[in-house]
Amino acid sequence: MASTATSSYVVRAGEPARDREATLAVWRGNLGRNERMAAKYDWFYLRCPHGQPLLQLLCATDTGAPVGTATAGRRRLHWQGSALRAGVLVDLAVLPEHRSLGPALMLQQGLMDSAADEALDVLYGFPNPKAGPVFKRIGYRQPFTLCRYARVLRHAGYMRTHLPRWLATPAGWIADVAMACLDAWHALRGPRLRAHWSDEVDPRVDALWEASPKGDDVVAVRDAAHLRWRFDDSPLATTHYLLLERARDRMLDAWFAVQAADNMLHVCDFWSADGARGMAAHHIAALLRAAHRQGHASVSVEIRASDAQLRGWRACGFRPRGYRPVFLRWTRADSPAASAAWFLTSADEDE
Structure with a gap:
């Protein structure tokens, strides 16, 4: 060149x-x-x-x-x-x-x-907003944003920022119980699952990826080779996997790649047998129960996805907390994929 x-x-x-x-x-x-x-x-x-x-x-x-x-x-x-x-x-x-x-x-x-x-x-x-004009000037488009969603698991600390201390603890307990009941309801509506943690990628994610529907959105390949490099080999952060197996046959039904920071558990990436149709509410409920058992106060995730993919997260109480612009530039403007929507998580960045 x-x-x-x-x-x-x-x-x-x-x-x-x-x-x-x-x-x-x-x-x-x-x-x-x-x-x-x-x-x-x-x-x-x-x-x-x-x-x-x-x-x-x-x-x-x-x-x-x-x-x-x-x-x-x-x-x-x-x-x-x-x-x-x-x-x-x-x-x-x-x-x-x-x-x-x-x-x-x-x-x-x-x-x-x-x-x-x-x-x-x-x-x-994913440049910062101040760099947006520079990217637009050289031909990038900003067709969508990456949204951070969060769900509180332990509400007492959150309540203390809004209520007197004497009222925050009981109000937080009531909110905890109400959300736990919501999670139990979603879990009961799905198949029986077994959840366990792993410090490295499970090779069964290959079969899960191959069998799952990919939909019409542009999506990064989520196979074992990529996850092993992206998370297991990374020297920048420690990642754990929550693996959800179907109790009847031990087949992998979903996985979450997560990183802990302070009292928060951040979901870096995920996929399930439902694929592009969306992470089911019973999968997310299993994640929330596992996070609560580990003592986390909240769970967050960054997603750019269709309404179908977001439905389970919203049903489990995740709410928007912030947005970041995503910029694209296709090498060929007439590429058939140039007008397609994307599925993205924070794992689609570099770290």
């Missing part, structure tokens, strides 16, 4: 193995703790099973030294029986003395050119 240049900078394609130290030098002090970023690089850039990321380096023309980076990590998508190749936008960093609109645009243009050269079908990302 030809380099893109201005009077001060040139953007060139990087090689993850060769340019590790140069990339980390740009990240240092810009993207988080140095030791954490080094571990993330080795995992995300050097061990991704879907292929090496598309790394772009912004170099100062006077010294040739990298002063900025931008990357698209590879992801496999499924849409109406077809495989799509995607890149998730990550790790945009520019040294403070070089930060302006021009360098950021150059890096993003470099990624778009690289995606075309590598035959990626689509680039997508």
Whole structure:
């Protein structure tokens, strides 16, 4: 690919193995703790099973030294029986003395050119709202948002922010009992399930993924190979799996990949035998009971999905708590999938 240049900078394609130290030098002090970023690089850039990321380096023309980076990590998508190749936008960093609109645009243009050269079908990302105008300027669309939903399990602490302390405890207890009854009702309406925790992905998720309906939305492939790399191999967070088996035959019926933070349990990803039709309320009720037994005060999840996929979460008391924009740019504007809706969770980011 030809380099893109201005009077001060040139953007060139990087090689993850060769340019590790140069990339980390740009990240240092810009993207988080140095030791954490080094571990993330080795995992995300050097061990991704879907292929090496598309790394772009912004170099100062006077010294040739990298002063900025931008990357698209590879992801496999499924849409109406077809495989799509995607890149998730990550790790945009520019040294403070070089930060302006021009360098950021150059890096993003470099990624778009690289995606075309590598035959990626689509680039997508979750930039902060302030970066929205930049992405729109270079041809990205924002067709939807990622919504964070939350459900309180232990209401006393929540009530103390709204009620006098003497009233918060009994009011919280009443709310806890009412929601526990709702969860029990949903559990009784479904098949008998056995729930247990695992520290690593269960190989049965492959059969579950293959057999489940995928619907008409664009969805990332959720097989064992991907989950093992995305969660088990990640040095950035500890992930556990709640596995739900049908009691009658021990077949895997659903799974949740979760991470604990303080008193909250965050659902990073999930899938079930119902697939695109939605995670059933009895599956979510089993998750809530398991989270409560572990002492968590709340459960959260981030989702971009159809109303059918959200129905079970809403029925179990999950309510919106915030939104983040999702930006897309298809390599071919006339792609048949360009107008399709997407199913996304926070696992579809880089960490």
